[in-house]
Amino acid sequence: MASTNTIRILDGNTFVVSEDTGDIEATPSEPTGLFSLDTRFLSKWVLTINGERLNALSFDDLQYYEARFFLVPGMATHYIDAKLSVIRERAVGGSFREQLVILNHDEKPVDLEIRIDAGSDFADLFQVKDEILNKKGEIYSEVEANCLRLGYRRGNFVRETSIVSSAPARYDRDGFAFSIHLEPNEQWNTRIDVETIAVGPGGRDLRLGVGTRNVERLALQHDLEKWIADAPKLNSQHEALAETYQRSLVDLAALRFSPLSLGGATLPAAGLPWFMTMFGRDSILTCLQTLPFTPALSKTTLRILASLQGTRFDDFRDEDPGRILHEMRYGETAAFEEQPHSPYYGSVDATPLFLILLDEYERWSGDVALVKELEQESRAALRWIDEYADLVGTGYIWYERRNTDTGLENQCWKDSWDSISYSDGKLPPFPRATCEVQGYAYDAKTRAARLAREFWGDPAYADQLEQEAAKLKERFNRDFWVEDGEYFALALDPDGRQCDVLSSNIGHLLWSGIVSHERAEKIAQHLVGPRLFSGWGVRTLAEGEIRYNPIGYHNGTIWPFDNSFIAWGLRRYGFPEEAAVIASGILDAATYFSGRLPEAFGGYQRDLTKFPVEYPTACSPQAWSTGTPLLLLRTMLGLEPHEGHLSVDPRLPVGMGRIEVLDIPGRWGRVDAFARGRLEVHNLVD
Template structure:
């Protein structure tokens, strides 16, 4: 995984990860390079002057789609004597463009040999992630008179990188070069274009629809300005909230992904570098988080997930009729069915969450047409919950992969291999049922009942769904409650034995509404108690559990997205102070990450580390971490659509000061919300 000296720029379908000099020297284990649609189109991009590598004075990632590198020849000790400045300015859109500028500060003229070594291994992103780049097709490089063509072909699968320059260059199979003469104080510039092509049947570029959408820098800048102008404005007395919101809004713009079938419409990709594609679970959660700020993402997400809903039984893809996809990939390994993501359906939470998002979106937008348009898909999702997901026959959603080679073992959001365990640390057999998914199913049935009664003209179906939801709630509170611990089990095994560990999943149960009212206070106490709450946020697994590890991926780290739904759940059951405590911890942590919350960070106690400890391989930016501050804002201000209006019931953390959110869009038009936190003792003394 690239370290802190790497620079990342992205624009939805395309991203570049490089060193702080702008150079790219990819190895099988590092996601450095130019990537688009799950393939690496540049694995080598190294600039030299007179055969000498360059050193970075500084770099600036100006916008999410562009960066500038300020370089000099020689080692750091020679910077003061440097007679040349080299500036690399690059931008990504539908393609990759780099402007190279060289300035001569010497008192005499210089002759320079400028060389760019270029190469492409055309590694599938899955191959990079698995650290195995073993190409089965043919790599080729062709130096033409005015360009360098790098390519890969395997049967009808063909990918190409075409490099050209605004200044005359000498091209060879390994790159290109310029011989230039610079007088004193003279400047030389060249614009280098790197076009990527995914060639389909008949030689048609599958990415043409994307290439026509915002490839120029000015178009990208204008698009970002419009995106920010459309969003609500957030002002805060303490700048951390408004600064974090601004960063999240820009990162969300960067993560907008255009599936090939959408013709420019966008939905949230999951995250950089591994997950720049469409996910069911991640995209839905992100849409739920950002509904008050970017509601248009929900409509696109619902439509494309509905269009790709499962229609058959396919063991390779873990597909069932009515099931919502987990992940969609476009690279070589998916094309040749070496892995099942074309699409892959191995998640059990995306399907009920699809129904949840449809209802929540309608409450905000009043988009009745979409509710009616997706009625069939919604019914199919509910049918999947009842008939195909209940592998044991006891009324719960279970999972067990049918693709035992490349399918996911754990098909809940905590999908690492060891995330589900008993209290003694051993792992349960399959099938497994995790607690939060039962909550999602309950919520989906309750919400679908409203849709059926109000929009589908089917009150009998609405009554049926409400009866089923009530029965599920009663059954769940009987089977999952760990009486001697005062919490709900993380999961059940096929014999009904509880995975009786304390986890953050219980916060999702509050969000879903499946928690019995007389047990909610115990759940809230656990969530902000010392075993789960670190001071920065709620841990995925409680301190003291056998598998607890503060830097274990799902066994003790803090996930910002997880915390945002925990806070929302606490607020739903009336625990506003506890919700504010969680929100305050996460927003404090965000300041240490310059407003960009990572996928996860360490679960160490706050008074031990004094700052949130980075998780080494966390995605950043990541969509549902980007959406976290937005959902926390909604939760703290108590923003809830209610009978066609927006209700505001703020409860801010002590000492936060005044917050205002202006122009919140919805079926009500645009409204403003204001709140002020109570003063702490230091502020009172002042």
């Protein structure tokens, strides 16, 4: 039964994707069902009454963790005069529960046979994504006293789904049913609890102790209310901005993920549906975006990533001592090492970004204790940059996967296979050194020097780091500069040849500070020029490049997170009008997505489409897209921690009106920021 609407509800470690009737009928290649810990625990959940499917009148996604479906029997026609109303109210809070209500509107009594067909293929999310469902264990279904138990067993790897109804039901291996009698205007209801169980070695439920058991709706509501109450308040004449800000706060709450065995601490999961787990790069960049608004996420993210920092050489996982992880998975393929994500360390940028976040967090929070607590992990990260990341011996960070079967080819943020190219369209050999990562390394060493001097009591180390950063900046501006285009190359190949395409990566160089000031103006011109800027945002690859494609994943689409860091970098180098152009375009695009910016959207010229074109497989919500409006707010208001207080230097786009951000937390306590739009920015782009 195909549906034109897909309903998603989630709560950190658990999410449900269904049709607009609430039914679930998953195929091996679609991320539909009840998922937790990278496993699909329900692939079938279909409600019938007297053998008949139901038609959706409407649905409400009440909060990120709950939805309500209003249904009637039969298929849609031009005229519906149903004698029954059916309401399914669903919530996730670690597991899954559904309240089913049936109302009889007829003047005579009715006898109804109500059934829910239930089943699970226990697919690993990687298997769904790759469209390969190859189960090597045993799938079973057992009827117990007042319970249906679905399960999968492969050695010590056990996943189970337990289904219990509050009203008496008849259970069989394929679902459960009720026979009910309703008088006129009478209603019937039951609560169905679906518990997911992940059993590890020794028979212990891996989910115990991390808040993944059933959490009641009231507790979830209180948690969300507290989350929003703790964040700064935004008052704005620009109604769409206020709506987008509120949407971002709610989605950030939804994306909080609790890694197993780490005591319930949370960090941002990367995105729904494919990436509901921890990612080093994604979590760090999201924390950098949201630091002025949700600082607690940064502290837990730093601690979690530090606790899982690489300690050895492991070619299967691309692990080195000091390296920050890329991705952690909990499904079957990771458990049996059919893919390396347990955890996988194939990220070239997470390690310098870890150092950047630690320094930025201290600047905002004054949390010296955490800086001291993570000194050894920070020194190990710096050693990784110098000793293990320079694969060619030229002083740059390079990447090349050692796991050639399942490791990532491109280990930068543009991690699709064809994202790095020469201007003739050919792909360079490995190892590769992308430009933005060198900027991150420069920024990391500069910031770590401050930490060493002020908090680690090691001024000699601080001097060394500053000298290394200065040499890197000089070397970079020589080797990466494309003379005939007057921009920085996307990457270098192992022979030092430039991947000389014009890309959005040059904007990351601005927020890192590695660009020499005499070249910054030309970079700013490129970023808001017609080849890169579409009117909605900066494209990942410039129009006119051979591999340019407005709906190519990293070769011409617009990524909101990318644009937020570009705008931040433009402000850093003194280009507030250009930053406002980008902020205005992205925030305008957000209105077409109901305030929820997707992972990416099409790079088509704005006057061609009149609306942002959706990218078909984009994650939504996605953490660093959710963080984008918050970093744009920081950028437009010019919020920067400065010598123990908050500096405010607003530069707003035309039409933004008055903005008030109240109770911004930091080492200064809580302060307010005010701004009014006044810049003439519309004439910067043809």
